[in-house]
Amino acid sequence: MTKLKYLGKAATRIDGVKRRISILEATLTLIGHHGIRGVKHRSVAQQAKVPLSATTYYFDDIDILINDAFTYFAEKSINRLKSLQKKCFALIPKNHLGTLTDEARWLLISQSGRYLADHIYSQISQPLQVKIENAFKEESMRNPPLARAFDSLGQGVLMAIGEFFNSIGSQHPEVDGLALFAIANQIEFTHAELNNEVTAEEIYSQIEPILQGISLRISKEASSIGHKTSA
Numbered sequence: 001m002t003k004l005k006y007l008g009k010a011a012t013r014i015d016g017v018k019r020r021i022s023i024l025e026a027t028l029t030l031i032g033h034h035g036i037r038g039v040k041h042r043s044v045a046q047q048a049k050v051p052l053s054a055t056t057y058y059f060d061d062i063d064i065l066i067n068d069a070f071t072y073f074a075e076k077s078i079n080r081l082k083s084l085q086k087k088c089f090a091l092i093p094k095n096h097l098g099t100l101t102d103e104a105r106w107l108l109i110s111q112s113g114r115y116l117a118d119h120i121y122s123q124i125s126q127p128l129q130v131k132i133e134n135a136f137k138e139e140s141m142r143n144p145p146l147a148r149a150f151d152s153l154g155q156g157v158l159m160a161i162g163e164f165f166n167s168i169g170s171q172h173p174e175v176d177g178l179a180l181f182a183i184a185n186q187i188e189f190t191h192a193e194l195n196n197e198v199t200a201e202e203i204y205s206q207i208e209p210i211l212q213g214i215s216l217r218i219s220k221e222a223s224s225i226g227h228k229t230s231a
Helices: 014-034 041-048 052-058 062-089 102-124 127-140 144-167 173-193 200-230
Strands: none
Touching: 014 041, 014 052, 014 062, 014 127, 041 052, 041 062, 062 102, 062 127, 062 144, 102 127, 102 173, 102 200, 127 144, 144 173, 173 200
8 A cells, every 4th residue: 555645845844834734725725626737836825825935845846736735635534534433443342352242233333334424424515625535536547646645545444444344243344344435435426526415314324224234244254153163
């Protein structure tokens, strides 16, 4: 998995750090409104309300600016994901050691699904953020370095989901993670890109069948392992 990293000149002073962040925020805003092609040093400087020399000082090349804007965007996305992951893991009883009943496991998975639905709802309630992500996704099709960075972000999300399913006894956590990741992306596209109004409860109703299938399969796997052990 490619590690996300900044390529532009690092800031060493507090005011420099703030200015650098304002430039990256301005870049993301322009990408959300005008796409990657709307990113120019002058337009970014105007959006960030900083001298043109500041943008060229930290990012002497537009490709470096786009890379660092994506890295900054990805870091914020990862932080939101970590917050979601923490809430889901907090539901798991400590030292359960595979002793979850089928009912307890479903309640745990179901509540985690509701947390995910709230997370997706929060995402699509910010259409500019969705547009930024889609702009990066489109650009990654013709920009190999960005494609690798985008793939790294996706792999990180899949890994986080897989860790959760692994912790509650799934024998196929990667497959479960991929299924949930796919439906989450589909929901986000359908409702954000097409401007369809939706509630968190409606989002959950679309996730629930996938979660029920995963929960049922984990229960069967646990039962199968239990029979083999007793035999």
